[in-house]
Amino acid sequence: MSAAETEKSGSFKGLKLTNTLTRAKEDFRAIDDGNVRLYVCGPTVYDYAHIGNARPAIVFDVLFRLLRHLYGAEHVTYVRNITDVDDKINARALRDHPDMPLNDAIALVTKKTADQYHKDIRALGVLEPSFEPRATQHIEGMVEMIAALIDKGHAYQAGGEVLFDTASMPEYGGLSKRKLDEQLAGARIAVEEHKKNPGDFVLWKLSSAEEPGWDSPWGRGRPGWHIECSVMSEHHLGKVFDIHGGGLDLIFPHHENEIAQSRCAHGTSVMANYWMHNGFLQVEGRKMSKSEGNFFTIQELLETESFGGRKWPGEVLRLAMLMTNYREPIDFSQRKLEEAENLLARWPDPVETQAQPAPEVLEPLLDDLNTSAAIQALHALAVDAAKDPARLEVYSASAALLAVGPVKADLSGIDEAAIQAAIGRRLEALNAKNWSEADEIRNDLTSQGILLKDSKDSETGERVTTWEVKR
């Protein structure tokens, strides 16, 4: 690869980001302003996502939106993967569908979980990424990368596995700032006899006849988790790209190992120029996690009354998440959500606008995504706009940058076809001058919270009826 391909030759647009690689806040420059490239590790789809898992989705959605604002929507590529091969998925498939062939059970578990994930984060205002690769679509690329690592002396076969040889890479540990010998000394990793070094990690492992597997030069098997992201990011973003993100817990070993694989396979000095990590969402000082059992799923919060005895709109969850800066821990509590809800209660409905966001909202975001300061400024704008319609446009453009705003009406229980049919019947009644029936249909809809609005088609002069949900 030529130097030009990895050089940060883009211009400085005022954006500063804290880079885990250097532990410093740096001016952000893209490799290519025409295509700014972002990769974020997505979910392993074996169980519903909890509200802690939503944090990276929301934080990097704000970054995606900000980059689109700065560079133009068509000049940003965002990849967020789905991990659909993993032993946790196999275990779940066996548990939930013991009577089904394993591959069918796995397909069922991953589809159901991925569908739910999409539904959940859509309700939290998260845009779809440009690409959402699935690990199972990239097995061939993984086999190729593993073969290249073996060729170059960075990987070896032992005990039914292909392992990355951590001692073959002097800079191993550069992201997490762990020295290899420190890792050995304090190793919690079980020293397995077939490994050359205790920190060596799996690139490929053999599958039994019942386990999912793909053919490879090392036998029928399946990839390790880390190699998946190295291959999917290269496929969509190239050997070196701009920003790689995820939660704090991924720094070691996952991101350290991604870097080792990608750099050694490609002979590059970095995998991504900027590494960003969000802090944890916590409950009483502890990371919300599946293994701790201290979690609420996004779906539970949105659709059930299991947290605080009520449902929580996606708009409230999103704002609550962004009221804390992404690197700090968040204490997840009912009070926090109520605080967000109380702010939103004072915000007017935004309007469609081409206006630019207010500098007092944009500038904190440029400073390492200081969403808490941006939201404070936005709240002041919202309160102004509620009194002064002249401020509505700049308020709306600023709110759109963060995709935060007042709670939208819930359309989930509404049968649009039934409403259209009722409107049709009312129109017939009106044409037949059957006023009482027309009124009855309208009143019936009003009692369901549906308001009708009549207007005239400017060309034909015919009555046009539209509907909206009463707020």
Ligand SMILES: Nc1ncnc2c1ncn2[C@@H]1O[C@H](COP(=O)(O)OP(=O)(O)OP(=O)(O)O)[C@@H](O)[C@H]1O
């Ligand atoms: N409590 C949390 N706060 C913030 N981010 C989190 C939290 N828990 C998980 N994440 C992030 O969510 C993303 C998805 O991770 P993954 O599907 O591996 O969840 P997980 O870490 O297995 O969850 P758990 O810790 O509950 O087992 C990762 O970027 C991870 O860092």
Ligand SMILES: [Zn+2]
């Ligand atoms: Zn990853």
